[in-house]
Structures are given as C-alpha cells and as structure tokens.
Amino acid sequence: MTSETKSNLARLGLMIAVYLILAARIPSYYSQPGIAALLDSAVLAGIIAIGVGLTMIAGEMDLSVGSMAAFAGILSIQLFPYGMVPALVIVVLFCGLLGALQGYCIYKLNISSMVFTIGTLIALRGLTLVVSNEKTVLIPFENIAETDFLSAKFFVFSIPSATLLVLVLLVDFFSRRTLWGREIFAIGGGRGEARAAGVSIRRPIVVAFSISAALAGLAGSLLSFRTGSASPLGFEAVLLEAVTACLIGGIALAGGRGSILGVLIGLFTIRFLVSGIAALGAPFWMQSLATGALLIFVIIAEAAIGYVTRRRRMARALTA
Template sequence: MSAAAAADVAVGTKPPGKGAAFGYWWDRVGIGLVLLLLILLMALLAPNFLTVDNALNVARAVSINAILAAGLTMIILTGGIDLSVGSIVAVSGVGAVLLWSSGTPTPLAVLGGVAIGALAGMVNGALVAWLALPAFIVTLGSLTALRGLAYSMLNGQPLVASELGYRGLGNGSIAGIPQPVAIMVVVYAVTWFLLERTRFGRHVYAVGGNMEAARLAGINVKRVLLTVYMLGGATAGVAGVIFSARVLSAQPTAGTGYELDAIAAVVLGGTSLAGGRGRILGTLVGAVIIGVLSNGLVLMNVQFFYQLIIKGLVIIIAIALDSLKRFGRGGS
C-alpha cells in the first residue's frame, strides 16, 4: 500500500453506511446550523449583540482560541492531544515581552515568542514520537512545567510594557480588520493548505487513521508526530504574542484554561478525538461557536461561575457527539 493510498483510506470521502449518517451530515451541515441558531438566539436574548462593535469584539476574542485550535487540529488528527497549549501561550508571551524589553528589535522579539512556542511543542513531540510516551501524560506534565517556567521568568510578577513595540498585533487594525483576526485568517489559510494540498497533510490523516498501516506504507510516523506538535506549539506561540500585545504586558497566568476551549472548538468542528477525521474549516466554525457563546453570556450578565458550568457542558456535549459519530462508523 502506498502512502497516498493509506491516507485516502484513513480520510475517507463518503459515508461508509447508514450508521454513519449522523456523523457525515453533522460534519458538513450540522455545525453550521448550530452556529446560525446560536447567533439568532443571542440576538434575541443578549443586548447589543448584533452591533458592529460587538462583532469586532467577538472576532478579536475568537482569534486567539481559533489560532490555538488550528494547531491542535493537526495534533488531534494524528490521534494525539496537547494539554500544554495554554501554558505555551504564557511562556511565549512572557518571552516575547522580555526580549523586547531587553532591546531586541520588535520583529525578532515577535519571532522569538513564536520560536519559544515551537520549541516547547518540539519537546512534546520528541517525547511522544521517540520515547512513545502517552501524549496525554507528556503534555499534562508540560502544562505544569511551562506554567512554572513562565512564573520563574518573571519572578512571579507581571511585567507591564505600555509602549510595547508590537502592541498593534493585539489592538491594531488593517483596513478596518483587527490585526488578530487578520493573523487568524493567515494561520487558517496556511493550515488548510498544509492539510488539504500537501503530502504532509495526507500523512497526517494516514497516521491518525491507522498508525501502523501508515508506518508499513513507508510514512515516517515519528517525523509527522514531531512536526505536528512543533506546529501546534508555534501556533500557541503566535497566540501568546497576540495576548501579550493585547494586554501590553507579560502575564504568567496568561492562557489558563485555554486548552479546554481550543479542544472544544476542534471537536465541535468535527475532528475526531480518535484521529484521522476532520477538517480545519470546521475547527474555525467551532471556535466561533465558543466565542459567540462566551460573548452572549457576558452581555446577558450571566455570572462567571455559571459561564464555566455552561462551557463545561458544551465540552461534554462535544465529546459525546464525537463518541456518537465514532459509534455510528463502527469505531471503538
């Protein structure tokens, strides 16, 4: 079996039977309908929801989670997971601000923050690929270690940088479009191209569909795993730089809990936690759903702890839908 054939088997282009009808149509139509219904609901219940200013606020809020979810999509497509992306947001943002504060030129400070994220992802990927350690355990450990690193880099205190050279990345606009949204569009365009138009993308789907079959087909599975975790770390680094630009400071608490929203966006968007199935544009819709829900709850003055309960239920529903789809396809 060739690598391309293995990928085609893993991805699949048609529903395999009546039992898979729910998953097939949910991935293509259902998630869009959910977003439409949610927007209509919020328009009725949330004051000032359908205003231009609020739409821009939603777009800015969605951008960071969507960028995180783009990287996570590639990881989850291989059957992996990365629980450390929220901590990578923190350490990358802290690194970028520290670099800029030390006199590093702004472009290099930004690239440095992204590189820190990519390096953290590469370490995760190396442990998963070469030592065959469970991704859940590796990234759970990284979540704690990287959060501690962010604190240690600042001696436990936030660093305010009111004149931050790249502050426009978090608060500026290009032709009326918020810069974080423009960056998000670029990230999704690149990710879509990698997954849908390159051999690497076919290999990602093949590894997630059946890792052993992919290995027998000649795919370098370890290289694929290392690459997706590194790309996931890099996108988390981008999110961290944007976050630091938005708040004009280095915050060791940045990104706390962001991994849950990102995973929810990926699964809501139709990507299977078992790997091998999913589309990057579905992830974007899933991220918008999370953003619209959060924004609407704030506008309705729902207390924060109730917001956590609702978002937690959304995550459970997303995982339940994934299990239902896999059951319909005959998966375990």
C-alpha cells in the same frame, strides 16, 4: 458531497442558529463593534485550537499549550526592546523548536502524549516563573504606543483576528493538500496501517507538535503585546476552550478525522454562546454550564447519527 462536508455544514448550521438566537436578544451582536469584539475574543483560543486540533488529528494531544503561551508572552515582552517583529519571530521559532523536541521525545520514548505534555505543562510553567522572577512583565510605558496598531480595526477585523482567519486557511490547506499534512491524518487513522504503507510516524508527530507549540507561542505573544503585559500564570484556562472547540468542530479524539475549518466553526459556536450569555447578565457559572451542555449535545447527536448510518449500511448489505 463528502460526509465531512455534510458534517461541517451541519455544524455551521448549529453555529448560525446559536448566533441568531442570541442576536435576537442582544442588538449589539448585529453591530460592527459587536462583531469586532466577538472576533477579538476568539483569537487566543482560536490560534491555539488550530495547533491542538492538528495533534488530535494525529491521534495525540498537546496539553502544554497554556504554559507555552505564558512562556512565550513573558519572553516576547522581555525581548520587546529589540523590536516587536524580531521578538515575535524569535519567540515563535523558539517555541516551534521546543514543540519539535517534545514531539520527537514522544515518538522516541513511545509514550502517551497526554502523560508527556502534562510534564512539560508543569515544567514550562515553572520555567516561566523563573524567567519572569515570579512577576508580571510590562512593556515600558514610553513604548506602549508602539502596540496600538494591534487594537486598530479595519472594518470588523483587527490584526490578531485577521491573523487567526489567515492561519485557519493556511493550516487547513497544509493538512489537506500537502504530503506532510496528509501524513498527520494517516497516522491518526491507524498507526499500523500507516506504517505498513510506508508512512513515517516520526515526522508527522514532530511536525504536529512543532506547529502546535509555535501557534501557542504566537497567540501568547500577540495577546501580551496587545495588552502590554504578560503574567507567568496567564493562559491557564485556554486549553479547555481550545479542546472543546476542536471536539465541537468535529475533531475525533481517536484521531484521523476532522478539519481545521471545523475547528473554526466550533470555536465561534462557543464564542457566540459564551459572549451572549455574558451580555445577558447571567452569572459566570452559566457560561461553563452552557458550554458543557452544548458539547454533550454535539457528542450525543454525532453518536446517534453514526448509529443510524451504521444500521442503514448494515441493512443495505443484508438486502444486497
């Protein structure tokens, strides 16, 4: 069993513990509608966290995803008269192209992705306000019934929540089993070593940012279709939850370590905690406090385990 598998199992145990503790106080957690609601609540941050996680594995960070999702939401609603599927495909492809351009600029300019994507975060938000004329955009009332199937439940899954789980499996397979995916891990683990081994630096950065932007566009479009509206100021808080899910899920800020399955575990750990606290009637600030405390606990636990592991390796080396 690899160290990463052990790490994911430990995180899975934490997620189950959080769920069981809260489920003991909240009977609806065991019910079919309760589980369906938990799955649906994870869709937006989950789809975006997959893309953000890829950029973090590459040793970068995409801070523009909230603005990208809002931009995609406005565009998708405006293109809705041409059909929901064509609108979704056009918006996701366009966002992916913007992400690829963003990744190429980061590579070519050799600039920090955090600095660059703060700029695109602001620019995209401004562009979204211009495109929407600073107003919330609505699906015409006579067409709103066309989106009802997005809220329909198949056992505990809706189309958006099923999409999230499928994307986790697909992107995890891509990142681990394909050449381009392994390149993302390689450059995150060490740019100099990757370059010396002949690994392209440009391609994995462009691919990671393209996927991140496309997934942000998909999330923004799906949620806007489901609610029937899109606000140019929407999705401002989603970045924080997505990054927190990645960190709790084991993605290293330094890059080169983690998995998309781990991101899913981190995401549901947060969702179980936040939804449970809300269901218990606690004030809103308690949700933020509990999430922050959970993240700090995971970071400290990881540091302690890493310290003990290094000490044991050093002791074995000295006695060998």
